[in-house]
Amino acid sequence: MNKMSTAHKSYPEALRPVGELIEGKQTYESITDSITSVVLERPNPPGWMLMFVIGGMFTCIYGMSLVYLFAAGTGIWGITMPVAWGWAIINFVWWIGIGHAGTLISAILLLLRQDWRNAINRFAEAMTIFAVACAGQFPLIHMGRLWVGFFILPYPNTMGLWPQFRSPLLWDVFAISTYGSVSLLFWYLGLIPDFASLRDRAKNRFAQLAYGTVALGWRGSARHWFRYEMASLLLAGLCTPLVVSVHSIVSFDFAVANLPGWHATIFPPYFVAGAIYAGFAMVLTLALPIRSWYNLKHIITARHIDLMAKITLATSMIVVYGYAAEAFFAWYSGSEMERTMMWNRIFGDYAPAYWALILCNFVAPQFLWIKWFRTNVYGLFLICQFVNVGMWLERYVIVVTSLTKDFLPSSWGTYHGTFWDWMTYLGTIGFFCFLMALFVRFVPMIAIHEVRVTHHKMTGEHH
């Protein structure tokens, strides 16, 4: 027991890992029980009800804003000249970024044999899929004409036209659809053995049939497990480059354009780091309350929370480096346009947004150096909210400050989101919460077999 924590003696006291990967005296049985009972037996806790109802309400609001949008057109939003890209792309980038932590946890940490991922990967992958589902809607709805949405796909059409293959907006289509489908496959693959556990434990005939169908006849034979491990390794291999490539391509939406403030080589790495940063904050935002509602603190332990907080801190430093690099580039370029843009960003009309962003993404995460903030759930939850807001502001600042003041002073303008911008954005957050609520209610939110592997490694217990 406890081989894992002794290896970290050389760390400074403040950064030494806390706790264990599985707390308390557990058996294989008790681990499976505590996860499957959430779905099969336990009543819905009040927190879950709240998430479900409020999420559902905002999903309805989202539906209404979409109906209004399709009826009236994008004029209900704040977009105008010169800011033709408004909240739709801000929200798109925000959501797609959030998804990245899930893929990092499920793929890269699997390849790196980080056992602590086992307790949170299912959860984080679900978050990825739902975040991609929210993100993917913005490219479609931002046209205001959903019925021509298929124009973004290259297919042999009667017009003899293809999308512009040199445009990053088309690369986005491929990046996001690849990302969405590979993530979904990976997630589902991991779920198969756990669905089989649910099938075997379900008392109710309907649940047996439903979980039995999605378990695809899993019997847990050695051959099944061999194939499962191989498939999961292959998918992890496929997902790994996606962690880096998807958000790089999203950053090209900006970096390929030659607008001051967008045309910078730092964009891809800085966006990828920001994505992982935002994603870990969102995993924590969801994991902290949900593990407490369902008493899963012995599986998602203080150790996991602490490690995730540390990744959030590390990626925040990369993001802040990105901000510094942007400012440096603006000065070093010697271009009057770039310098004016940066001056405007920091001291101009949108300075409050910029400084709020610095507060959220630079100042707030610094508290994570302190152990208390990494272990106190309330403190950490608060910091994560700063990060969630900060990462939205980051995209807001990038989009709005560059577009409102571009090369031609005669076309300078201002931009603000309208009521319907807010409703669409909050609507997708509600939709996300709604999907998350359904997920924790109907799907094992922690990978049962993988936590049992961790248990085996820690205790050496045999069946």
Add this chain to the structure above:
Amino acid sequence: MAQVFPPGANWLAKWSILFAILGVTLVVGVASAVYWSPVVTQVGVHKKQPVPFSHQRHVQGNGLDCRYCHTSVETSPFAGIPATETCMTCHSQVLAGQEMFNPVKESWDSGQPMEWTRVNDLPDFVYFNHSIHVNKGVGCSTCHGRVDEMRLTYKAETLHMGWCLRCHEAPEKFIRPKDQVFNMAWEPPSDQLEQGRKLVQEYNVEVGQLLNCSICHR
């Protein structure tokens, strides 16, 4: 515990993958086949007209030139639909008493123009101009087919944008000498590409411009 599914379910699970692939292929295949078929494109489909007008009778039979009726084709975007007066130059005598000719007679009596059904109808966001095509060596039959052989008039081509672009990308494949524009029986010569390139030069067809969006969508 008892098994949830009978053994046959394994068969179903495996084959469902194939079924899914076949199903998607079938749906996409059928949808695109319908989309390209005359049901949607209306190629070769007669439209109901007030009078069963035969181009074959008038062009092949009587030897009328296209411009006898479509008077503005060389000078205007719109080729022109003949006024009832044009019909009456002959039909004040020919067929005058026949029942099928009644709508023209009524139009003549009332002064209310005939309402023909458009056969070749482009969407309103396309600015098509007949005169530029006719004056640069694009023949009637290139787009409208052998109208001189049509007993009832139908669309000869899809008028899809992709179809327009075949010529806008490479006009030398279709262009003909100006004096052949109204010759319905014209066939491209064996050295069409070579001849076509010469004509493109001679008629100052600016090929580089032909693919600009705003050439047709303003």
